[in-house]
Amino acid sequence: VPRDLLEAASVDGAGPVRGFSDVTVPVLKPILLVLTSLSIIWDFGVFTQPFLLLQSRPNTDYYLMSIYLFEKSIGIHEYGLGSAIAIVMVLIMLVLSFFYVRQMVRLGDVR
Amino acid sequence: VRANRVGWNALGLVVFAVIAFPVFWMFSTAFKPGVDIISYTPTWIPLHPTLLHFHDAIHTPYFWTDAKNSLIVVSVVVALSLVLAFLAAVALAKFRFTGRKGFIVLMILIQMLPANALIIPLYVVLARYHQTGQLTGVIATYMTFVLPFSIWTLRGFIIGIPRDLEEAAMVDGNTRLGAFVKILLPLVAPGLVATSIFAFIQAWNEFIFAYILLTDSQKQTLTVWLAGFYGTAHGTDWGGLMAASTLTAIPVVVFFLLVQRRIVFGLTQGAVRG
Numbered sequence: 001v002p003r004d005l006l007e008a009a010s011v012d013g014a015g016p017v018r019g020f021s022d023v024t025v026p027v028l029k030p031i032l033l034v035l036t037s038l039s040i041i042w043d044f045g046v047f048t049q050p051f052l053l054l055q056s057r058p059n060t061d062y063y064l065m066s067i068y069l070f071e072k073s074i075g076i077h078e079y080g081l082g083s084a085i086a087i088v089m090v091l092i093m094l095v096l097s098f099f100y101v102r103q104m105v106r107l108g109d110v111r
Numbered sequence: 112v113r114a115n116r117v118g119w120n121a122l123g124l125v126v127f128a129v130i131a132f133p134v135f136w137m138f139s140t141a142f143k144p145g146v147d148i149i150s151y152t153p154t155w156i157p158l159h160p161t162l163l164h165f166h167d168a169i170h171t172p173y174f175w176t177d178a179k180n181s182l183i184v185v186s187v188v189v190a191l192s193l194v195l196a197f198l199a200a201v202a203l204a205k206f207r208f209t210g211r212k213g214f215i216v217l218m219i220l221i222q223m224l225p226a227n228a229l230i231i232p233l234y235v236v237l238a239r240y241h242q243t244g245q246l247t248g249v250i251a252t253y254m255t256f257v258l259p260f261s262i263w264t265l266r267g268f269i270i271g272i273p274r275d276l277e278e279a280a281m282v283d284g285n286t287r288l289g290a291f292v293k294i295l296l297p298l299v300a301p302g303l304v305a306t307s308i309f310a311f312i313q314a315w316n317e318f319i320f321a322y323i324l325l326t327d328s329q330k331q332t333l334t335v336w337l338a339g340f341y342g343t344a345h346g347t348d349w350g351g352l353m354a355a356s357t358l359t360a361i362p363v364v365v366f367f368l369l370v371q372r373r374i375v376f377g378l379t380q381g382a383v384r385g
Contacts (some may be wrong), residue, residue: 094223101219
């Protein structure tokens, strides 16, 4: 965030809160969007930690999509069902990725 | 203003403590004797430190074999991804070709795919080439997600190097290859270091694919070995598990300490005038 912008805002009578909400946040918005989408995308696929910690449980209340997929395909060899779950996961991911990729293109990262 | 700064520093310390606590607890538990670990009144630091758990962990079957397997996989993945990603990144950053933008978008999209969604297709493909149960199959699998990210990172670094520098080298009588080796390669070294750290961590920590592909205990990686450490008939051996986790974490830290000094940013700042 260029210091000049913040100084200009304070010259115009903006306090620290106003400066934060009207200068800092808008300037950082593109990068915040990228980080938010990346975080959602990565956490959506999380598997190892919950799987290792909870796999000995008999009930399925801890299932995430990734664990559900794993249990169905590798666990009980329902490969058709497993593939279907995988397709659904990828489709959800594609919707989220759309915003991410659009933001990357806007930022000029795709040149 | 002064009170403000103290407040922010305190907040920073609290955040640091929250993040560092699990690592500290792993380390601390690894040195505690069994009685202290399951005691109702937990102690912060091991009062009677013992190396017994480390001894147990190291002497658990297949520790050294699997550590060696992990090292092989990681070294090959790091070396291959550095070479391939560097060449691909140069092509993407320096040359115009048809389908370049599509390629870049595709590379971003590939990173979005959840790893678990790829288990079945990857297994089918690897089985066709008899690569399940082989370290080579695991290496090929890791390359599928390490490579796109590495290319992406390196491309960012290479774009930041002014074209004029290379052109100046070529005007001074260097060939394109000479400029490439003498100018581009040294300047992009910090990028190569950052990429290699990423590749190392990814390949070292990966679990699902190794777990599915490597079923023979002689041919597993350290993460799979660690997951198997968990359950014995008598319950979980927490001391041994924490000692084993500590041992597993060491190589990443060592690698990072070895190469991190080379991460320098802004090498080319002011290299070109005007």
